[in-house]
Amino acid sequence: FGSSHCGSGAPRPVARAFPRSRPPARPHSEKMVKISVLRDCLNGIVNAEKRGKRQVLVRPNSKVIIKFLQVMQKHGYIGDLEIIDDHRAGKVVIDLVGRLNKCGVISPRFDVTLDGIEQLASNILPSRQFGHLVLTTPYGIMDHE
Numbered sequence: 001f002g003s004s005h006c007g008s009g010a011p012r013p014v015a016r017a018f019p020r021s022r023p024p025a026r027p028h029s030e031k032m033v034k035i036s037v038l039r040d041c042l043n044g045i046v047n048a049e050k051r052g053k054r055q056v057l058v059r060p061n062s063k064v065i066i067k068f069l070q071v072m073q074k075h076g077y078i079g080d081l082e083i084i085d086d087h088r089a090g091k092v093v094i095d096l097v098g099r100l101n102k103c104g105v106i107s108p109r110f111d112v113t114l115d116g117i118e119q120l121a122s123n124i125l126p127s128r129q130f131g132h133l134v135l136t137t138p139y140g141i142m143d144h145e
Helices: 037-050 063-074 114-124
Strands: 055-058 078-084 091-096 134-137 140-143
Touching: 037 055, 037 063, 037 091, 063 078, 063 091, 063 134, 063 140
Parallel strands: none
Antiparallel strands: 055 091, 078 091, 134 140
């Protein structure tokens, strides 16, 4: 019982916990990508607002994010926007005013008819006179009003 090898007299090969060679490198096609840059932007704004910050830096930048933030700015939920062009994806610095309770993205995106917008707004918003629903259309970004 006390011997470290089998009865044949030949020692067994030792199994190593870590191989001596490196594992094969992953192919470049498995790069992680952001699924929703608008969702990341709005989550960053809400988290900064909850922590009481006065400004928030959002990256990457996109046309949809800029239009969405302009709608929020028009309704007074955020202050000034400063767009930083770094010759890459871009950044946006947003001044917060402390009026934002919650904002988010409804995913997956689904089709809404023109007469179904009022029903959708009543389902999502907390009351008739409170909150805004921002819709993306092929013709641009619009408010539910």
